[in-house]
Amino acid sequence: MITLPAGLELRPLRIPASIDDADAADFREMTRVRNIVYAEIAGHDDHAMPADELLPAYRPTASQIRLLWLAVVDGEVVGRVGLDLPQEEGARTAFWLIELRRNVWGRGIGRAAHDLIERTAREHGRTVLQSWAEHPAVAGPQLDAPTGFGHIPLDHAARFFLASGYRLEQIVRQSYLDLTGAEPHLRRLLAEAEEAAAGYRVIQWILPTPPEFVEAYAAMKSRMVTDAPSAGLDYDEEQWDANRVLEWERTYTDAERHVLVTVAQHVDTGELAAFNELAIGKDRTTVTSQEDTLVVAAHRGHRLGMLVKCAGLLAWREAVPESPRVMTYNAEENRPMLSINEAIGFVPTSYEGAWQKTLA
Structure with a gap:
């Protein structure tokens, strides 16, 4: 009771x-x-x-x-x-x-x-409870992440989590990119990435995913849990197949949200090696959300993250020119992805705490 x-x-x-x-x-x-x-x-x-x-x-x-x-x-x-x-x-x-x-x-x-x-x-x-909370920056006592990357204030939300038996496991950075005048810089970065990514090509689609890419896209989505930095967070491995991709897509298409997927494909093998997602609601004048981005571990070292992000943002600027900015979230210890974002021009604006409790 x-x-x-x-x-x-x-x-x-x-x-x-x-x-x-x-x-x-x-x-x-x-x-x-x-x-x-x-x-x-x-x-x-x-x-x-x-x-x-x-x-x-x-x-x-x-x-x-x-x-x-x-x-x-x-x-x-x-x-x-x-x-x-x-x-x-x-x-x-x-x-x-x-x-x-x-x-x-x-x-x-x-x-x-x-x-x-x-x-x-x-x-x-x-037995594992997890929650995320935004902790706006304020002066006063701070909590450091156990990863060694980032901190949050000991605010109302943090005190609630601690009193409820939770542990701060990770800091997540929210960043924004001002799209005004960003195109020349994005084109320079894309050209450099294309040179480093010889042997890969960019493919893009608006949801729904073309049938020929569904299985490969599902395989990449399943790796978001295993390949992205998760600090001490205890995740269940996710299993993605064509049906799950279809379910996920419906949350966007049924809402009339516009989603662009940009992937890098290894030319010789046909493998999909990286992907990036950009989304916006029916009001195309609002903020764009940069959602999942992943470079498959076996294909890292070819600047594919920069490739799919810049190619996606440039295509987005043409398709949704009235959206003024892009927001995205990254684990604070995910230095490779943060370095890409910073080079593109993303600026940190706030931080979230990822909290976890294991039930007896």
Whole structure:
């Protein structure tokens, strides 16, 4: 039994089939409050999404169960609670969020929500809990990452994680690239990368993925967990196939989001060796999100990361000229990828902490 503060309800959120359905009001309100919370934390609206674009990401899939609750105080929605349960065989991990309006901090809502998360994770046989939180820079005591790369302030969120038994495992850097006037510099970097990447060619597509590349693309997506720096985070290995790629693509295409995939292909073998993804919502004047980027370990050392990023950004500038900037996230210890971003012109703006707790 979870004890709730007076006036608090943690209401399960049903995922509607359509944002226009009669039962979609709770989802629309969840989205509205989500956007407010992110703006309160970050100080800008770049993380905001309209409800119809967010909805496809919450539809159930074979690879993941997503559970959501509304935090309601005296009839007013003040936040949301989420728990993601990967469905790989033998999965031990669960990923969660607690997002509350700043004006209800300190009332025990977060503690009650975390009790719900931990109980539900145990019911699903999960023993590793992970969560990410943005920690805006402020003066005062700092926490260093155990990787030796980066630190965050000992702020409200950090104190909550520590009191709940979590360990800070990794710092993630958020960076922005101003696309205004970036094209000449990107073309110079692309030419240098092309020279170093002799024997590889660039291929690009807008989702959905062409059938001839689906299996190879799935294989690269599965390596995001094993090949990218993960510090002390304990991940379950992901299995990607054509069906999972299709499920992933639908979260974008059903939302009418525009996604460009740029890959480097090894000419002699036909192997896909690197990829980069750029995405934007229906409003093409908003920020672009640079999502997954990976160079397969066996093909590193040929400047393929720079190749796919610059080729992608240049094609993006032509296709989506009104998007003013790109945001991206990288582990602070991922020096090879950060060096590429810095050379391109990305500037760090904020940092997230990656937190983990192992249940007894």
